[in-house]
Amino acid sequence: MNSKNDSPLYTRRQAIGLGAAALGISALARALPAFADDAISRAKIVGAGEMVSGGKYKKTGSYRIGFSNGFSGNTWRTEMLYSIKKEAGQHKDIADLIIVDGQGDITKQVNDIENLVSQNVDAILCIPNSGSAVAPALRDATKQGIITIPFNLPVDGEAWTAYNGTDPEKKGAGLGEWLRGAVGNSAKIVALGGLPGNSYTAAAWKGAQKAMEGSNIQVLAFKDAYWEEDRAKVVMADLIAAYPQIDGVWCDGSQVAAGAMKALLAAKRPLVPVTGDDYNGLLKLYAQEGDKNPKFKIGLLSEPTWESVVALRTALKLLNGEDVSKRQIIEPRLITSDNYKSYVRPDLADGVFVDTDLTNDELKTLFKS
């Protein structure tokens, strides 16, 4: 479903996209070029679950919107914050956008949400630090008639108004399927995830394992690499010493993928197929090393930084009395060795996530490059 039209009836193009998505990898997404300025309108967002009636939320006048961000400090969150502020600035009916930062602390985030309720906001957007911990606070807010929209990471239960984000298990499966195709059915791979115990990596890896079922692919090791390049490089260096043959690397994030490839380079080993997301550092590395390493291939599924914009637009639709889907699942863009040139930003910092609605100039301002 397109974000500009929440009708439950799919257009022909969307139906094609759904079919493609069912195959694990969206061929339609591959066909779409990356234009930052209209990334959202070109993206495919699939509605799921019941429709939420906007009638009871309809309100005239100006709106107060609260956003509880679980933490900040990585470039994905920075771009996401820039996007939501930019979007809010374009809506004259938004009187206030109150952004609070949970600083990675579960308790603080719950308190932040309660504070937003006491500030009489009309809607609360939220990226949870913990899907279970914020659920009661969002439920209480919802009971008081406030629109609650978690996005990016899911919240337990259904006691919130609407949700949008990618599906990590499906993404993991897509990456697993791509890697299986790239390395063959009897390869030896290693897998590198994010922070220990995080639900996103767990779901993505679960999907990947399902995608590799029935093959003879041997998973030599699964290790957490904290979504940090330096940590991934150290872990991968150890794995290189332990395993003389590594044919591919499954990662759920490209900082980790870049670190793993840099470890292979340091060990003077040929680069191998690797998965990840839309982190510019890996795309730049591929542009630099791809030709020298014939086996080096990339299969990446993006995590759009404009999910915050979709969440804000959903809140505004409800406040305008429009109906929306309970869940809006965003189809990530597939970036491979064939189309990476449409996405790589050689003139921008490694930390840029390229599936963004920000323009080149905005990114240059943000990253001071």
Add this chain to the structure above:
Amino acid sequence: MTSVPRSSGWLFRPLAWVNRIGAIWFAVTLLYGVSGLISPGMFQVGQVLNILQVAAFLGVIATGQTLTLLAGGIDLSVAGVVTMANIVSTSVMAGRAETMVQGIVICLLLAAVVGLLNGIMIVEVRVTPLVTTLGMNSILFGAALIYTGGAPHGSISPGFAVFGQGSYLGIPISTVCWLLIAAFIIWVTRKTTFGRQLYAVGANPVAARLMGIPVARIKIFTYVLSSVLAATGGLLLTSYIGSPSLGIGDQFLLTSIAAAVVAGTALSGGVGSVLGTIGGTLFITELNSFTNIVRVSTGTQFVLQGAVIALSVLMYRLGGLSRAST
């Protein structure tokens, strides 16, 4: 100095003997042997060099941490200083060759200022080391966020990569840097007046003051040294990875203390050695490397690491090692 009665008996005598030959080196050798038997990859020359290369970052940072512990303090701002060095150096260098020295010098000067502020807060304002340095760590992370706007940019100068990625006669240059720095600090702590005063201040600051030792100056200088060494470790790590990352220093907050403590440095001050911390650093890095290689979950990895660290401290206590100084 804490006094623990020397234990006797069948259990304690071997432990005391191990202490005399250097318990941490015994542990490093034992762990290496056991891990190599379980995972032969650990015996490869390449893996030994890899461990030495990675250990260098922690090693330099833990050297500074050991000095603050010896002086009876603690420095929890090392994580923030490492992040600051990473962010500032990549930002100043910005991938250009001519800005390399500038980037290094600015980082070291900033670190010296951070250490000086820590020292003044602790000695003159009398805020406890734990609170001061933890607060400084938070300030530094916040400053990094403000400076970068959450979007770090830049990269290292082309020639700078040699410190973290290069090697000389097969030995990683980061390791050479670490060992040279550690050797110099060992000499300082063992052979200079400052070194002897450092131990005296850590063991009993009141007695040290009565003996005419400039306790305040020694403590402040120790925090300056700790910060500068943390920045040096951060620069080596930045050279290793080449790009900025806001979370890069977090891993050193507690590992820098662990590397000193497993080698017998007491949190109460006045006991321990920089030489031991070299062994402690190798031990922690070996343990990380080993648990990365063997097929255990991250949860098991944490349990193993915690248990081994706790066990090593227990062994020191049982063997009466808390009486040892240099």
